[in-house]
Amino acid sequence: MGKNTIRFKVSGVKEIQRAFRELEPKLAKKVIRQALRKGLVPIRDAAKTAAPRKTGLMAAAIKIRAATKRKRGVISLEVRIGDHNFKGATFYGGFQEFGTKNMEGRHFMENAFRAKAPEAVATIMDLVAKGIEREAKA
Secondary structure, eight states: OOTTOOOOOOOSOHHHHHHHHHSOHHHHHHHHHHHHHHHTHHHHHHHHHHSOOSSSHHHHTEEEEEOSSOOTTOOOEEEEETTSTTOSTTTTHHHHHHEETTEEOOOHHHHHHHHHHHHHHHHHHHHHHHHHHHHHHO
16 A cells, blocks of 8 residues: 555444444445545545646546555545546646656645545544444434
């Protein structure tokens, strides 16, 4: 995993853990995916705000997407620029973020991550707990 990765485990409240294990795997994945998507919004918004602007295309291309490398049993979403760094119409986003031998990187994505990660984790944990309760009652 990259250095700008949030990894967490649902722990703490015994009732939530028990309810999570009792959920059907498909519903559990749905709850986690929804919580991740909503929790990553502050990071995406901060990255869009901090993105270098000339035409606005790069800021508009910052999105929350499912990770392209999938592992069995792992639910993974990422905030990224367009298709990926150095690809597609916003290929230059990678140069802006990481720099080149002639240019210092601006690290706007990394800075957005560092600034908003605690808020994202808190939101995700709260939404996972609420989602588990909601699905367990249904």
